[in-house]
Amino acid sequence: xxxxxxxxxxxxxxxxxxxxxxxxxxxxxxxxxxxxxxxxxxxxxxxxxxxxxxxxxxxxxxxxxxxxxxxxxxxxxxxxxxxxxxxxxxxxxxxxxxxxxxxxxxxxxxxxxxxxxxxxxxxxxxxxxxxxxxxxxxxxxxxxxxxxxxxxxxxxxxxxxxxxxxxxxxxxxxxxxxxxxxxxxxxxxxxxxxxxxxxxxxxxxxxxxxxxxxxxxxxxxxxxxxxxxxxxxxxxxxxxxxxxxxxxxxxxxxxxxxxxxxxxxxxxxxxxxxxxxxxxxxxxxxxxxxxxxxxxxxxxxxxxxxxxxxxxxxxxxxxxxxxxxxxxxx
Amino acid sequence: xxxxxxxxxxxxxxxxxxxxxxxxxxxxxxxxxxxxxxxxxxxxxxxxxxxxxxxxxxxxxxxxxxxxxxxxxxxxxxxxxxxxxxxxxxxxxxxxxxxxxxxxxxxxxxxxxxxxxxxxxxxxxxxxxxxxxxxxxxxxxxxxxxxxxxxxxxxxxxxxxxxxxxxxxxxxxxxxxxxxxxxxxxxxxxxxxxxxxxxxxxxxxxxxxxxxxxxxxxxxxxxxxxxxxxxxxxxxxxxxxxxxxxxxxxxxxxxxxxxxxxxxxxxxxxxxxxxxxxxxxxxxxxxxxxxxxxxxxxxxxxxxxxxxxxxxxxxxxxxxxxxxx
Numbered sequence: 001x002x003x004x005x006x007x008x009x010x011x012x013x014x015x016x017x018x019x020x021x022x023x024x025x026x027x028x029x030x031x032x033x034x035x036x037x038x039x040x041x042x043x044x045x046x047x048x049x050x051x052x053x054x055x056x057x058x059x060x061x062x063x064x065x066x067x068x069x070x071x072x073x074x075x076x077x078x079x080x081x082x083x084x085x086x087x088x089x090x091x092x093x094x095x096x097x098x099x100x101x102x103x104x105x106x107x108x109x110x111x112x113x114x115x116x117x118x119x120x121x122x123x124x125x126x127x128x129x130x131x132x133x134x135x136x137x138x139x140x141x142x143x144x145x146x147x148x149x150x151x152x153x154x155x156x157x158x159x160x161x162x163x164x165x166x167x168x169x170x171x172x173x174x175x176x177x178x179x180x181x182x183x184x185x186x187x188x189x190x191x192x193x194x195x196x197x198x199x200x201x202x203x204x205x206x207x208x209x210x211x212x213x214x215x216x217x218x219x220x221x222x223x224x225x226x227x228x229x230x231x232x233x234x235x236x237x238x239x240x241x242x243x244x245x246x247x248x249x250x251x252x253x254x255x256x257x258x259x260x261x262x263x264x265x266x267x268x269x270x271x272x273x274x275x276x277x278x279x280x281x282x283x284x285x286x287x288x289x290x291x292x293x294x295x296x297x298x299x300x301x302x303x304x305x306x307x308x309x310x311x312x313x314x315x316x317x318x319x320x321x322x323x324x325x326x327x328x329x330x
Numbered sequence: 331x332x333x334x335x336x337x338x339x340x341x342x343x344x345x346x347x348x349x350x351x352x353x354x355x356x357x358x359x360x361x362x363x364x365x366x367x368x369x370x371x372x373x374x375x376x377x378x379x380x381x382x383x384x385x386x387x388x389x390x391x392x393x394x395x396x397x398x399x400x401x402x403x404x405x406x407x408x409x410x411x412x413x414x415x416x417x418x419x420x421x422x423x424x425x426x427x428x429x430x431x432x433x434x435x436x437x438x439x440x441x442x443x444x445x446x447x448x449x450x451x452x453x454x455x456x457x458x459x460x461x462x463x464x465x466x467x468x469x470x471x472x473x474x475x476x477x478x479x480x481x482x483x484x485x486x487x488x489x490x491x492x493x494x495x496x497x498x499x500x501x502x503x504x505x506x507x508x509x510x511x512x513x514x515x516x517x518x519x520x521x522x523x524x525x526x527x528x529x530x531x532x533x534x535x536x537x538x539x540x541x542x543x544x545x546x547x548x549x550x551x552x553x554x555x556x557x558x559x560x561x562x563x564x565x566x567x568x569x570x571x572x573x574x575x576x577x578x579x580x581x582x583x584x585x586x587x588x589x590x591x592x593x594x595x596x597x598x599x600x601x602x603x604x605x606x607x608x609x610x611x612x613x614x615x616x617x618x619x620x621x622x623x624x625x626x627x628x629x630x631x632x633x634x635x636x637x638x639x640x641x642x643x644x645x646x647x648x649x650x651x652x653x654x655x
Contacts (some may be wrong), residue, residue, distance in 0.1 A: 005345070028379035028463075029379060030462065030464065049378055133442070137440045139486055142441070142491070147488075147490070175441060175488070182482055183482070208474070209481065210477050211478075211481055212485065213438070219444065222442070222444055223535065226443050226536050227535055227536055234539075235546070238550060245553040249557055255561075255565050255568070256568040260568060262572060263573070263576055264575065266576050273583065275586060277587050278590035281594050284594070285597055289604070303623060307623060312630065312632075314634065316635040319617070
């Protein structure tokens with residue numbers, strides 16, 4: 001029993017010694033190790049696993065093999081047309097040559113600072129060489145997009161109200177074509193930066209623009225432009241509404257007049273026809289004895305008209321034929 | 331060894347110390363060789379830092395600590411990143427952080443306008459090995475790439491495309507491009523959803539101007555409806571009135587003809603009588619008329635027809651002559 005305890009104790013002590021500075025070390029997945037003997041690199045371990053070194057003589061420096069992010073400060077840069085924009089870029093890189101990396105930069109912090117220098121200057125160079133739209137846009141898809149009913153103006157069920165003509169300028173605008181676009185600019189930055197990084201044992205995988213913003217003073221003027229543009233659009237809609245309303249009112253006026261005059265025409269012709277028929281009826285009857293008609297009409301007319309006059313009679317009318325002469329006036 | 335410690339060791343005995351040591355070691359070995367993988371997870375086991383095996387959910391054993399290590403990865407869980415906003419506490423009524431994140435959400439559009447875009451992505455870890463050992467700062471990488479891609483896609487379109495019809499397109503293309511890049515980095519994830527949440531013009535005056543356009547559209551509908559209403563009000567009324575005028579005319583026509591026929595009928599009857607006795611009828615009609623005309627109303631002055639140059643005294647005064655009746 002005592003023997004067992006002694007053996008066990010020895011094992012534990014041995015283990016501790018091995019772990020402390022012994023000949024074994026572990027390289028984990030995603031990592032690599034540089035083995036340095038008396039300040040000189042003798043070996044690079046890139047595969048994971050249990051490795052051997054000379055105890056107390058070899059020093060092990062471990063680096064990651066994984067892809068790392070580089071995140072620069074956003075820079076305020078002028079474009080080719082001298083407009084200032086904030087450009088925020090990030091990059092991904094990895095240590096592909098641990099030996100060189102150890103020789104030239106040693107630490108990841110150092111590497112970042114080198115990358116700062118390289119990438120920032122490339123970004124500045126490329127951005128200032130190109131126009132703003134090359135940096136903002138990536139392709140000419142903006143001109144390929146079909147814009148229909150941008151404002152969703154189909155309000156009524158029975159008819160879709162068309163967009164005001166004055167607004168088609170906003171939907172049919174052709175934007176200037178770009179030649180490169182953001183991806184290509186990124187690629188250009190990468191291609192340039194890539195030339196420098198191998199000396200640090202670093203491979204740059206990509207540089208991407210994370211965000212582009214206007215500088216503050218530019219933002220203000222862009223806001224104003226946007227507001228103006230919206231105001232114009234709003235105005236166009238309102239004017240269009242007024243116009244369409246006027247059209248309806250005009251249409252109403254026209255139809256009302258046409259209805260009224262049509263009715264007048266019809267009414268008058270009906271009346272005319274009736275007048276004609278009445279005339280025919282009268283003529284047909286009165287033709288039978290015009291002389292009697294004249295007498296009859298006179299009598300009827302006197303009956304109607306005479307009560308309206310102030311009257312002073314002479315004895316001239318035939319009525320008085322028998323007044324002075326019982327045989328009647330001759 | 332100092333005397334005090336020697337005495338202590340003698341009191342407890344080497345045996346006791348060794349027993350405790352053994353106990354601790356055994357406990358450590360046991361604890362580090364048993365592990366449970368949850369249903370939502372997988373675990374990668376490394377032996378001396380080298381990939382050994384992948385453990386599915388359940389109870390597992392491995393060699394104790396320095397020899398084998400395990401890394402659990404939530405492969406079944408859908409993970410989420412938010413851009414431009416943060417969920418403070420999810421729930422029935424989710425609380426969002428009151429803060430804005432303009433550094434993520436403010437973008438330039440292709441027509442050089444400014445727009446504020448909030449979006450989320452959802453992803454799952456599909457390859458735990460790659461997830462763990464291929465890329466550092468996985469979340470930061472995911473965020474950076476997602477942000478740059480959405481920026482790029484928004485920058486490629488006009489502002490009203492982004493706000494309106496192209497939203498779907500951006501989501502689809504964004505998801506595809508993100509997956510392509512993450513595959514290139516061997517990040518071991520799959521983006522399952524890219525969803526644009528809130529796409530608005532910059533807050534304040536600009537947003538108000540955009541709102542005003544919507545109001546203008548409403549105004550326009552209102553004006554058009556007003557026009558229609560006026561039309562609908564006036565035209566049926568005019569039609570009714572027209573109908574009335576025509577009906578009126580028709581009434582007139584019927585009346586006119588009827589009257590004519592009545593007049594004629596009367597005339598013809600009288601004419602018939604007249605033809606039978608011309609002289610008598612003529613005289614009768616004449617005297618009847620005369621009576622009727624002069625019977626009514628004021629008395630009539632009568633003057634002999636032989637009085638020449640008679641000045642009617644009516645104009646001289648109010649006196650009356652009896653006349654010669």
